[in-house]
């Protein structure tokens with residue numbers, strides 16, 4: 001009893017002390033900044049108000065994904081104006097919802113409405129009269145989507161209010177709207193990114209409001225909430241469809257073909273509000289009727305802003321050349337409308353004029369914009385459907401812009417990659433065919449830009465006639481070059497020269513076949529005979545238990561995963577590094593073989609091999625004899641090279657580009673599924689690097705300083721394979737003593753030596769000799785030495801000045817031709833000419849110690865040229881031209897600057913090696929051509945390029 005008294009006395013004393021230690025109350029609250037009510041209608045009380053799902057008043061702060069989801073689930077039970085569709089789950093397991101909101105009679109009739117929209121979209125099957133009657137019956141369809149960038153939060157909060165307003169309102173204007181419209185709300189397009197950002201708001205929130213847009217509360221921190229789980233920008237993924245969020249969403253949007261698609265973003269905190277229509281460059285495959293409608297919508301929206309004294313603008317930086325934004329829908333006949341609200345995050349942001357724009361006002365802007373756009377659509381739906389129908393007729397007309405053009409992807413044994421491309425095209429409703437016979441056509445345009453006459457299309461090509469319902473989208477993603485107006489080019493050039501800025505907002509090259517590194521041609525006619533519908537390749541997994549080895553062909557990218565997954569199960573794997581024929585099976589160089597003799601102690605070897613081949617869906621052959629006829633490789637010779645199991649680390653964290661870290665990480669999980677570690681790069685100086693034999697340095701910003709550099713160099717010299725991208729390659733190439741690869745601008749002093757090495761390399765790939773001359777007994781006085789027959793070399797000063805000038809014109813995302821060393825192990829599965837996505841990358845120069853596996857520029861024949869010709873430090877041999885640009889904007893000055901430089905280098909250092917990519921080989925998970933080079937480096941590097949380790 002006595003003890004109890006003491007305890008309670010102690011507590012009352014101590015608890016009072018605690019109270020006095022509470023955080024101080026702030027002098028003002030951000031909730032008082034903006035008194036206006038966003039939800040100002042008359043609402044039914046049986047629908048819960050958004051605030052009831054939040055721990056603050058609606059609109060005042062950022063709702064978390066869990067709060068938004070719980071509101072949606074509750075409302076789906078409370079309202080008959082609503083149908084909720086879960087269209088995807090994010091990588092982190094969060095649901096993505098599309099909410100169909102309309103009058104109950106429409107909600108009960110969604111399937112019939114959708115099927116009428118599908119009918120209206122294929123002008124091959126209905127006539128004008130039938131189209132008119134469908135249009136008369138159709139409600140208008142709006143798709144309103146928000147916050148695809150997770151830290152651009154106000155859109156999703158506005159969506160929460162819009163949903164409530166539409167399902168709970170008693171007002172006649174809303175009830176009328178719902179009887180005439182189907183409004184689809186996709187409130188939160190990137191829940192994983194939003195969750196990351198919402199969490200950081202919790203972590204950085206103090207007691208007093210914070211109006212400083214530089215504070216961590218507003219900026220968030222690495223890897224930022226903009227992107228999804230793997231740090232992908234989902235607003236660049238609408239065509240590439242690499243992420244589950246996008247795949248689910250695009251499938252649903254494409255089923256519904258909405259009339260408008262709103263995409264609500266945020267931009268810089270000190271900005272105002274921007275909406276469509278865009279300015280030039282606008283992709284030529286967008287129906288100009290949509291631009292006309294864009295102006296109409298902007299006008300009505302502007303009136304609403306004017307009424308409330310809210311500032312806004314249209315156009316300015318908003319261009320529309322790149323088709324991989326949400327605006328891919330415009331190529332399918334939907335009007336895309338962009339919102340860009342200045343970014344508040346929480347509380348509000350102080351502006352130079354002294355005012356504070358509150359978060360709640362930002363939400364209100366998105367909310368009012370949404371209602372304004374819905375009203376404009378309600379008013380103009382009929383006319384917009386008529387325009388849509390006109391467009392659909394044009395797409396399939398033989399006299400239209402798309403009537404006489406066919407895209408052809410030439411046959412390849414790289415079934416894995418081709419299947420991936422086919423899946424992306426099918427997701428966009430593209431009709432695909434295969435030719436059952438050889439087709440001879442009058443002419444064909446190659447990816448190099450060359451128009452070839454009397455071209456023969458091999459049997460089994462993938463044939464895509466442009467004349468079909470989705471013609472504009474097909475043209476936008478398969479045409480080798482997007483047309484850009486001369487006036488736009490002029491403006492871009494002036495702007496580059498004046499202040500080094502660009503008017504291009506994204507890459508200027510994006511066609512699928514070059515991104516995928518698949519050879520293709522465009523035929524200027526509509527191919528329609530001897531075609532069958534495209535069908536997937538059959539996979540043949542042939543497992544004979546008595547074979548001496550089992551192999552998969554290198555042509556297929558999945559062969560790398562096959563090797564990687566086998567090694568993870570501790571199975572010994574070999575690479576056949578030259579073309580081989582074994583037991584009548586042809587295997588191209590780089591094919592992967594598992595030998596029974598290498599794995600005598602492995603139980604269930606056959607089962608493991610078969611399971612892995614089936615998981616990858618790759619064909620496997622069984623080989624009964626290790627004998628290769630004639631000079632072809634035999635199984636005991638030097639061409640059967642043992643691989644080393646890669647033990648991979650990715651250097652990561654805020655020193656690196658989150659995009660490149662993310663896509664590196666994703667590429668391993670997506671293509672290989674093997675164990676690896678992301679290691680905080682700040683540990684690189686003291687971590688135990690011996691655990692890894694392969695380290696990737698994604699594109700980075702940091703200095704490669706003292707202890708980190710030393711640790712990495714020592715690790716390389718002892719047998720490590722270091723693979724670097726873009727800015728990290730720049731760091732390594734500019735470091736004094738980190739290998740022999742240098743940046744172009746640091747080599748002009750010795751440009752003669754670099755040219756000498758290049759000429760040697762070019763001569764080594766020459767296919768011509770004169771035997772009589774060689775066997776002549778006298779001294780030949782007519783030998784040509786390439787450097788002597790070249791034009792006079794430029795002085796160092798001249799080279800430096802040229803370089804300064806040319807560097808102004810570096811591309812911002814174009815396709816250039818890569819010249820690939822066909823004898824190098826890094827180029828397994830890669831054709832001699834590879835399209836490479838190129839931007840303002842470091843320009844790498846190899847010396848005689850280092851190898852250039854891929855150089856910029858395709859050498860093509862030109863018999864008219866008799867002499868060597870100079871390009872800056874390098875030259876082009878007689879009888880040749882050098883093609884650099886393949887697609888997009890590459891100024892001639894830039895083409896000269898990068899000509900003959902290295903894109904991919906490899907250098908032996910001690911027992912290890914350094915592999916540098918000038919660019920980002922896995923860009924957006926879509927540059928499958930360069931991705932293959934990277935997979936080779938990652939999985940084969942430890943075995944083929946470093947000294948093998950013997951475990952005693």
Ligand SMILES: [Zn+2]
Pocket residue numbers: 149152265266
């Ligand atoms: Zn954005």
